[in-house]
Amino acid sequence: MAEKRKSGMITHGIAAQNRKARFDYKILETAEAGLVLKGPEVKSLRLGRATITEAYAAERDGELWLFNAYIPEYQGGVLSRFEPRAARKLLLHRRQIAQFLGAVARDGATLVPLDIHFNARGVAKLTLGLAEGRKKADKRQAIAERDWQRDKARLLRSKGRDY
Known part of the structure; x- marks a missing residue:
């Protein structure tokens, strides 16, 4: 659950979710990666306005990058602008990067x-x-x-009411 302050910003919780990914793909393994972001990008994420449904991760120069993730510009009066669909570097351990890239090359995973x-x-x-x-x-x-x-949950709920 996303916990919010009075300003509507997310302090911790989910900022953007790719719900269709679990339907379109069979998830074999997951890892938590850090993101290299600028200040206004973090503020925009805290407002929960990002979209990652079309995003993907790939290798560039031996590192993992996030491509096509949409983080809209923050409209809070900040002068520094950024590209909403810019490539963003992912921070993982070298061993995790090697493991993921090996699975992509060997098994054709995504x-x-x-x-x-x-x-x-x-x-x-x-x-x-x-x-x-x-x-x-x-x-x-x-x-x-x-x-x-x-349907099974619905049936069990209705049975419980009869007793």
């Missing part, structure tokens, strides 16, 4: 950003998932499973 959140210390972090794509039949099966779980 690096998908799952969410941007603020930890308990108020630092912006990105949950990065190592994923493999789902086929159309797998998506149908996931929908059927989700619907069954929803």
Whole structure:
């Protein structure tokens, strides 16, 4: 849950989420990565206005970068402007970078950003998932499973009321 101050800014909690990623991909492994951001970008994230549904992570010069994440300009009177869809460097340990890049090269996996959140210390972090794509039949099966779980919960709730 996102905890908010009176100003409406998120102090800790989820700032942006890629909900469709868990449907389109099978998440094999996740890691928490730091983000290199400028001050106005952090302020814009705290307002919860970012979008990462079209974003992806890839390698550039042996480092991981986040591409196509949309963080709109902060409108609070700050003079420094930034590019909303600029590439942003991800901070991970060398071993984690090597592990992710090896899986991408070896297995054809994809690096998908799952969410941007603020930890308990108020630092912006990105949950990065190592994923493999789902086929159309797998998506149908996931929908059927989700619907069954929803119906099962509904039935159990209604049974509990009768007793």
